[in-house]
Amino acid sequence: MKQQISIQYPESLAFSLKMGNEEFVNEMKTISIVKLYELGKISSGLAAKLLNINRIDFLELLNKYNVSYFYNGTEDELVNDLSNA
Numbered sequence: 001m002k003q004q005i006s007i008q009y010p011e012s013l014a015f016s017l018k019m020g021n022e023e024f025v026n027e028m029k030t031i032s033i034v035k036l037y038e039l040g041k042i043s044s045g046l047a048a049k050l051l052n053i054n055r056i057d058f059l060e061l062l063n064k065y066n067v068s069y070f071y072n073g074t075e076d077e078l079v080n081d082l083s084n085a
Helices: 011-016 021-038 044-052 057-065 074-085
Strands: none
Touching: 011 021, 011 057, 021 044, 044 057
């Protein structure tokens, strides 16, 4: 089951970023997913799936947003993640 998020924004926002509406929507989706990955809320595999790209392309995409693909969590979080893998 898919859910949809609706966000209101002024038309001038997309215009000021020199983007069309569809490009702006795609950018907001990408930025949201990259941020969730950066915060450790989702895996790179899930992020790639949500963006309909492969995992390697997602990891390369992180560079565009200045996000490291190296693990930033605590040792306990890493151990927990590995035990759940």
